[in-house]
Amino acid sequence: xxxxxxxxxxxxxxxxxxxxxxxxxxxxxxxxxxxxxxxxxxxxxxxxxxxxxxxxxxxxxxxxxxxxxxxxxxxxxxxxxxxxxxxxxxxxxxxxxxxxxxxxxxxxxxxxxxxxxxxxxxxxxxxxxxxxxxxxxxxxxxxxxxxxxxxxxxxxxxxxxxxxxxxxxxxxxxxxxxxxxxxxxxxxxxxxxxxxxxxxxxxxxxxxxxxxxxxxxxxxxxxxxxxxxxx
Amino acid sequence: xxxxxxxxxxxxxxxxxxxxxxxxxxxxxxxxxxxxxxxxxxxxxxxxxxxxxxxxxxxxxxxxxxxxxxxxxxxxxxxxxxxxxxxxxxxxxxxxxxxxxxxxxxxxxxxxxxxxxxxxxxxxxxxxxxxxxxxxxxxxxxxxxxxxxxxxxxxxxxxxxxxxxxxxxxxxxxxxxxxxxxxxxxxxxxxxxxxxxxxxxxxxxxxxxxxxxxxxxxxxxxxxxxxxxxx
Amino acid sequence: xxxxxxxxxxxxxxxxxxxxxxxxxxxxxxxxxxxxxxxxxxxxxxxxxxxxxxxxxxxxxxxxxxxxxxxxxxxxxxxxxxxxxxxxxxxxxxxxxxxxxxxxxxxxxxxxxxxxxxxxxxxxxxxxxxxxxxxxxxxxxxxxxxxxxxxxxxxxxxxxxxxxxxxxxxxxxxxxxxxxxxxxxxxxxxxxxxxxxxxxxxxxxxxxxxxxxxxxxxxxxxxxxxxxxxx
Amino acid sequence: xxxxxxxxxxxxxxxxxxxxxxxxxxxxxxxxxxxxxxxxxxxxxxxxxxxxxxxxxxxxxxxxxxxxxxxxxxxxxxxxxxxxxxxxxxxxxxxxxxxxxxxxxxxxxxxxxxxxxxxxxxxxxxxxxxxxxxxxxxxxxxxxxxxxxxxxxxxxxxxxxxxxxxxxxxxxxxxxxxxxxxxxxxxxxxxxxxxxxxxxxxxxxxxxxxxxxxxxxxxxxxxxxxxxxxx
DNA sequence: TATGAATGAGTGTTCATTCAT
DNA sequence: TATGAATGAACACTCATTCAT
Numbered sequence: 023x024x025x026x027x028x029x030x031x032x033x034x035x036x037x038x039x040x041x042x043x044x045x046x047x048x049x050x051x052x053x054x055x056x057x058x059x060x061x062x063x064x065x066x067x068x069x070x071x072x073x074x075x076x077x078x079x080x081x082x083x084x085x086x087x088x089x090x091x092x093x094x095x096x097x098x099x100x101x102x103x104x105x106x107x108x109x110x111x112x113x114x115x116x117x118x119x120x121x122x123x124x125x126x127x128x129x130x131x132x133x134x135x136x137x138x139x140x141x142x143x144x145x146x147x148x149x150x151x152x153x154x155x156x157x158x159x160x161x162x163x164x165x166x167x168x169x170x171x172x173x174x175x176x177x178x179x180x181x182x183x184x185x186x187x188x189x190x191x192x193x194x195x196x197x198x199x200x201x202x203x204x205x206x207x208x209x210x211x212x213x214x215x216x217x218x219x220x221x222x223x224x225x226x227x228x229x230x231x232x233x234x235x236x237x238x239x240x241x242x243x244x245x246x247x248x249x250x251x252x253x
Numbered sequence: 254x255x256x257x258x259x260x261x262x263x264x265x266x267x268x269x270x271x272x273x274x275x276x277x278x279x280x281x282x283x284x285x286x287x288x289x290x291x292x293x294x295x296x297x298x299x300x301x302x303x304x305x306x307x308x309x310x311x312x313x314x315x316x317x318x319x320x321x322x323x324x325x326x327x328x329x330x331x332x333x334x335x336x337x338x339x340x341x342x343x344x345x346x347x348x349x350x351x352x353x354x355x356x357x358x359x360x361x362x363x364x365x366x367x368x369x370x371x372x373x374x375x376x377x378x379x380x381x382x383x384x385x386x387x388x389x390x391x392x393x394x395x396x397x398x399x400x401x402x403x404x405x406x407x408x409x410x411x412x413x414x415x416x417x418x419x420x421x422x423x424x425x426x427x428x429x430x431x432x433x434x435x436x437x438x439x440x441x442x443x444x445x446x447x448x449x450x451x452x453x454x455x456x457x458x459x460x461x462x463x464x465x466x467x468x469x470x471x472x473x474x475x476x477x478x479x480x481x482x483x484x
Numbered sequence: 485x486x487x488x489x490x491x492x493x494x495x496x497x498x499x500x501x502x503x504x505x506x507x508x509x510x511x512x513x514x515x516x517x518x519x520x521x522x523x524x525x526x527x528x529x530x531x532x533x534x535x536x537x538x539x540x541x542x543x544x545x546x547x548x549x550x551x552x553x554x555x556x557x558x559x560x561x562x563x564x565x566x567x568x569x570x571x572x573x574x575x576x577x578x579x580x581x582x583x584x585x586x587x588x589x590x591x592x593x594x595x596x597x598x599x600x601x602x603x604x605x606x607x608x609x610x611x612x613x614x615x616x617x618x619x620x621x622x623x624x625x626x627x628x629x630x631x632x633x634x635x636x637x638x639x640x641x642x643x644x645x646x647x648x649x650x651x652x653x654x655x656x657x658x659x660x661x662x663x664x665x666x667x668x669x670x671x672x673x674x675x676x677x678x679x680x681x682x683x684x685x686x687x688x689x690x691x692x693x694x695x696x697x698x699x700x701x702x703x704x705x706x707x708x709x710x711x712x713x714x715x
Numbered sequence: 716x717x718x719x720x721x722x723x724x725x726x727x728x729x730x731x732x733x734x735x736x737x738x739x740x741x742x743x744x745x746x747x748x749x750x751x752x753x754x755x756x757x758x759x760x761x762x763x764x765x766x767x768x769x770x771x772x773x774x775x776x777x778x779x780x781x782x783x784x785x786x787x788x789x790x791x792x793x794x795x796x797x798x799x800x801x802x803x804x805x806x807x808x809x810x811x812x813x814x815x816x817x818x819x820x821x822x823x824x825x826x827x828x829x830x831x832x833x834x835x836x837x838x839x840x841x842x843x844x845x846x847x848x849x850x851x852x853x854x855x856x857x858x859x860x861x862x863x864x865x866x867x868x869x870x871x872x873x874x875x876x877x878x879x880x881x882x883x884x885x886x887x888x889x890x891x892x893x894x895x896x897x898x899x900x901x902x903x904x905x906x907x908x909x910x911x912x913x914x915x916x917x918x919x920x921x922x923x924x925x926x927x928x929x930x931x932x933x934x935x936x937x938x939x940x941x942x943x944x945x946x
Numbered sequence: 947t948a949t950g951a952a953t954g955a956g957t958g959t960t961c962a963t964t965c966a967t
Numbered sequence: 968t969a970t971g972a973a974t975g976a977a978c979a980c981t982c983a984t985t986c987a988t
Contacts, residue, residue, distance in 0.1 A: 054951075054988095076307045080979060090953035095980065134483040159390065162449065203454070204443070204461040211442030212435070218393065223434070229480070230435040236479040237468040248467040249460070252365040289969095310961060312971095321970035322963075332962065520948095538769045541982060543950095552949035553984075563983065595945040621852065624911065665916070666905070666923040673904030674897070680855065685896070691942070692897040698941035699930040710929040711922070714827040747967095747972075773958060783974035788959065 059097050062087045063111055066104055071152035075105055075160035109161045109174040112154055119143040120178060122185030129188050133239045137232040141209065145228055148213050155214040179206050190242055201242050208234055290328050293318045297339055302383035306336055306391035340392045340405040343385055350374045351409060353416030360419050364470045368463040372440065376459055379444050386445040410437050421473055432473050439465055521559050521569075524549045528570055533614035537567055537622035571623045571636040574616055581605045582640060584647030591650050595701045599694040603671065607690055610675050617676040641668050652704055663704050670696055752790050755780045756804055759797055764845035768798055768853035802854045802867040805847055812836040813871060815878030822881050826932045830925040834902065838921055841906050848907040872899050883935055894935050901927055 065087035069078045080101055084094045098104040122128050128139055148154055161174050183202035187193065193201075209231060216227035241248065296318035300309045311332055315325045329335040353359050359370055379385055392405050414433035418424065424432075440462060447458035472479065527549035531540045542563055546556045560566040584590050590601055610616055623636050645664035649655065655663075671693060678689035703710065758780035762771045773794050777787045791797040815821050821832055841847055854867050876895035880886065886894075902924060909920035934941065 058951085079977085081977090084954090091955095091980075092953055092982080093951075096951070101979065132484050134480045137480070200454075200457045200461060203446070204458065204465070207442055207446045207458075208439065208465065211438055211446075215434070215438045215442075219434075223431075226431045227435065227438075230431060233472065233479050234435070234439065234465065234469060236483055237472060238465060240479065240483060241464065241468060248464050248471065249365045249368070252467055252471060253363050285968095311963080312961065315971085322972090323965080323968085323970055326963070327969080516947095542984080543982065546950085553951090554947085554949055554986080557984070558948080596942045597946060599942070662916075662919045662923060665908070665912075666920065666927070669904055669908045669920075670901065670927065673900055673908075677896070677900045677904075685893075688893045689897065689900075692893060695934065695941050696897070696901065696927065696931060698945055699934060700927060702941065702945060703926065703930060710926050710933065711827045711830070714929055714933060715825050751972080772956085774956090777975095784959075784976095785961080785974055786972075789972070794958065 055097075058087075058089065058093055062089065062094050062097060062104070063108055066108055067151070067153040070105075070108070070156050075156045080104070105157060105160055108153065109157050112151065112157060113174055113177045115151070116147060116178065117181075119147060120181035122181065123188060128185065133236045133243070134232070136239060137236045141213075141228065141232050141235060144209060144213060145216075148217050152217070155210075155217060158210060158214070175206070178210075179203055182206055186242065189239075193242075201238075205235065205238060208238065286328075289318075289320060289324055293320065293325055293328060293335070294339055294342055297335055298382070298384045301336075301339070301387050306387045311335070336388060336391055337404075339384070340388050343382065343388060344405055344408045346382070347378060347409065348412070350378060351412035351416075353412065354419055359416065364467045364474070365463070367470060368467045372444075372459065372463050372466060375440060375444060379448050383448070386441075386448055389441060389445070406437070409441075410434050413437055417473065420470075424473075432469075436466065436469060439469065517559075520549075520551060520555055524551065524556050524559060524566070525570055525573055528566055529613070529615045532567075532570070532618050537618045542566070567619060567622055568635075570615070571619050574613065574619060575636055575639045577613070578609060578640065579643075581609060582643035582647075584643065585650055590647065595698045595705070596694070598701060599698045603675075603690065603694050603697060606671060606675060610679050614679070617672075617679055620672060620676070637668070640672075641665050644668055648704065651701075655704075663700075667697065667700060670700065751780075751782065751786055755782065755787050755790060755797070756801055759801055760844065760846040763798075763801070763849050768849045773797070798850060798853055801846065802850050805844065805850060806867055806870045808844070809840060809871065810874075812840060813874035815874065816881060821878065826929045826936070827925070829932060830929045834906075834921065834925050834928060837902060837906060838909075841910050845910070848903075848910060851903060851907070868899070871903075872896055875899055879935065882932075886935075894931075898928065898931060901931065 062083060066078065066083045069082050069086055078101075080094055081091065083104070084091045087094070094104070098107060122140075125139075128136055131139065158174065179199070179202050182205055183198055186198055186202055186205075187195075190198070212227060212231040212234065216224045216231065219227060240246070293314060296316075297309065297314045300313050300317055309332075311322065311325055314335070315322050318325070325335070329338060353371075359367055362370065389405065410430070410433045413436050414429055417429055417433055417436075418426075421429070443458060443462040443465065447455045447462070450458060471477070524545060527547075528540065528545045531544050531548055540563075542553065542556055545566070546553045549556070556566070560569060584602075590598060593601065620636065641661070641664045644667055645660055648660055648664055648667075649657075652660070674689060674693040674696065678686045678693070681689060702708070755776065759771065759776045762775050762779055771794075773784065773787055776797070777784045780787070787797070791800055815833075821829055824832065851867065872892070872895050875898055876891055879891055879895055879898075880888075883891070905920060905924040905927065909917045909924070912920060933939070
């Protein structure tokens, strides 16, 4: 039994600009909480974008968020949970980009245009979420967790799979999954490389990404097997 | 998820294998040193294969190598240098696999066979060096280090570039580099995914890797641009 | 094992039960306050019974009490004050059990029956207040606080002292205090051990407690000094 | 992957006064280690004596020992292990004091003298090991661990049990254990109280301890049951 | 007045790195 | 030259306490 020195009150956390009553009132409680939550997530995103997932520290995130450690741990059970939450936010953000099934025009579009339609939003996403490639990699690596255990990965593959299934109706589901996983790995890998590379290299790599995706789509759609044809 | 402060140090360039007096006698010193060096590297490789680069500790490596910390730090200025040295050893190991220029038969081989000729040895390499994908990634990520600052990456791209240049004599060097970087990223990304995935998924992913590589090679060789053709 | 810095603060003496205006009306305020106060104390008691004084957290207590942290700190200056308040409530609860002076029949009872009369209610008390032994110990240990600084201890010793003084009229007060302190320590120590032990061991230890107390009482009453007699 | 700032070398750990070759050479390695081990334990003992087990911090202990945190954790897996090690050292220190079986003279000694023979060394021990009562309590409390799970307690009870068995040959083992546990609790509780109390109160409490122990021994030896006799 | 979100100093613990031996 | 004990800065995380609402 003992007591802490009761020193107090240096850093007022920011008076919170009173959300200007945006007509979309949630309970103030919830709003505040949600706000904090997002602030911390934003801070984590910044820090990760700068130094990567492994070097990110919870202290740095809290400091960046302008909040105390306790706030961070109110929302996230631990560092991993914080990264996972960021991954989930990415899932939500990406969902609209990958709801190909909802956009029937994609199903009849020339493959090169389809590649644009798929890659361009992703490029924009990578640009606007510079921590994404770090998180993508981190949640796919840890320990024995393979790429296939992770919701982020799963979610993206599922979307792509759905679209492919629409374009190639007769395909066997298992084949489809392999194609989808491949396409996802292809695009993610290439874009990760593109955004890790010096800006000058970026656009060429993006273009190659589209070419590869187009070729791969063509292959799937035509049922071509280059390993047979080009032997 | 481990953590450390992100301070850099230039990573002493390695004791430079002591130019080996004319070419004779009394290399016990040197030999011993070389032996230790390799033992430590072997230990690091094992540890990394098991728990990844970030969770690898220098203590664990020294213990595994059966040597003291001092020996480790005699050879490697710091942890980063250790990983870099491992990367360089990978470069040396891979060189024979990627000296496509030396194997003229490759230049006239059907593209599907070429894909086999390229991918199969790499698959074997990934299998026999389970730390490789970790090192590849680590050495391409940290902090501001982009993919293109790294010798490992550079070395591989250069090899591929050379081979491409042989097959597509008229290509512009800059184009070639983009093609090479793309092919490297493609194959590495896919094989990393394949070896991170459950074994059952491995072979299908390897096959897709070959298909993609074949398609991409065909594209380069024929000068086809799917973004134009399939628009 | 939790930990905290050992800084002391005088433990605000408790809001002093607001002398209760003459004795009438409108105690809702006071009542509400009193109710909360007791609820928090109940919650603390439960938590302490489960995990001990050191591992009890104010957050857990407030949560268990169904009140906010603020309420808790309205009544208790700090964690120590909370425990102290619990100790004082124990004093009040125990008072009836230890008002031996008020029960003249005790003064002429055979010593074995007296031991029953003393120990049995205490056993019942230990059973019904499973936090008691934790509080007893906590309040007797910390830092430089000796057993004798504490009201809980003092209060119990005083009661016992009073009774002894009734049975052994001629005794010197100082002697009496030592006897009383010894008897208290004896009974508390033994019962604490009994209730910390597996249930199977409990009753035997309680019986030994009574035997010891009987022997000790006999010694005091007869003026026997075993250290002389059995030399 | 990253690196720490390599700042270094402020606090040389103490040149270790070169043990003056005490003829009892262990391997220097082992000696150094043993020395450190004991130093840390000594430091822990001091800190615990001052502020108790719960408020003791590993940092404080390391600082007191004049060593880095790492040294502490080289020897002790965690804080609990440190306390446990201290408890074990107490067991070792106490063993000679409690090897009653080895001292046949005790078995024929008058009970008051026996009480001296038992209590006096313990008093000296309590005096010389001011952390003992804290450790005793700590290792008997944690979580659900009852008094009877702990080696320290067990060890002491076993010793006492052995001696009793020598003095009261016919006793049933189960009875004996209860007697032993009672005697141990009695003496420990009383001495803890004595040493927690102001010095002035100490000696009287010690004397009462002896009286109680004498009475209890007499009871056991004579087979008297005060609960029957004094009814 | 009551609430509970927020704070942040402090804790246990790890591990890259150094250096006495 | 090799060893591995020692160092200590840094990290993840907790919880007593405060105060805006």
